[in-house]
């Protein structure tokens with residue numbers, strides 16, 4: 300046997316025992332597998348977290364969490380029991396060391412962020428913004444982002460069954476937090492969805508629709524089915540992707556009879572029309588892939604849809620090592636039949652510096668995970684460059700590692716650049732976390748903050 304940097308081995312999935320948590324000691328398997336029970340018992344605040352975890356959760360942790368919610372959080376707390384149960388999967392909350400293990404847990408780090416997780420020096424990059432991908436600027440109609448030539452993103456609703464601390468759509472998705480108010484759609488839901496369908500009928504160049512939110516698992520099934528049926532009736536649509544982190548966060552939803560029967564109807568109609576329907580989910584850590592998640596993914600494939608794919612997010616402290624990424628990919632591929640597809644670099648939203656990696660780190664990780672998985676299942680690490688779109692991390696055009704600025708170009712116009720002659724020759728910047736830069740680079744940013752260094756001049 301040759302000694303390899305990564306040692307592949309199959310690992311059987313396990314559903315951690317939820318009864319180890321004092322608050323769930325009497326919860327039956329039937330309750331656990333009910334989507335209704337899961338929704339009713341989501342953890343939405345510190346009081347509920349204390350009730351579930353019991354006295355093993357330290358006061359220091361609670362104060363840390365409370366401070367984060369007051370001063371930093373861009374997302375309110377919403378953690379389904381299924382997700383909470385995958386944190387510290389083998390630790391007993393009554394044993395010493397439970398809080399330390401929770402602090403270190405990869406799923407906790409992005410689902411229940413605490414103040415001490417964040418950078419004290421640069422909690423946010425100076426160029427971090429709400430709606431950092433400028434999706435609302437590119438709305439063709441409200442909630443329908445037309446950024447790429449042949450594909451659109453339909454944001455059907457602004458809620459999810461779970462809220463991730465690093466959510467890119469923190470501008471729109473979820474409840475307001477003490478520091479972040481949320482954008483509200485102006486049109487009512489049905490008017491918005493009707494306007495989307497009308498736009499797609501009138502725009503034959505679009506062939507691919509990402510049906511997202513939020514998370515489509517929060518739309519009543521009949522409304523989602525009606526929308527996808529309408530999409531299937533649009534002649535030019537060839538690909539439909541349903542975006543739902545809940546396939547992992549609340550697989551009980553996708554295992555429900557109504558949802559499975561409805562997806563089977565959509566799958567049948569799609570095959571008749573020669574259209575592909577796929578589910579895109581969002582799993583960041585191998586421990587989140589449990590037997591229930593695998594069952595839900597299999598149930599989706601059994602309805603006749605084309606595929607279930609994963610779009611994870613690369614996050615420091617969560618999955619920023621080749622081992623973590625390969626363990627995740629193999630758990631998805633081998634045990635749950637979910638295709639590892641993309642790993643996004645964490646977007647430049649406020650408060651995200653402690654999660655973000657530099658471009659160089661992302662390139663290194665891409666290199667380290669090559670060659671272990673089949674090519675079709677090797678996730679591509681991508682940088683979603685504002686005003687550009689997804690680029691593979693090695694597609695950078697030039698890279699100033701002193702100031703931590705990468706420059707990118709593109710080969711298509713977004714929906715707002717019809718008359719922009721420079722759109723295809725301009726370089727678009729993206730920024731590394733400042734605390735990772737050499738000292739003179741960090742100094743440049745500090746000087747800039749104090750008005751002592753010039754603003755960046757980019758090609759207009």
Ligand code: SF4
Nearest residue numbers: 459462463466513544
């Ligand atoms: S599931 Fe997706 S849309 Fe919802 S909070 Fe998480 S990252 Fe945001």
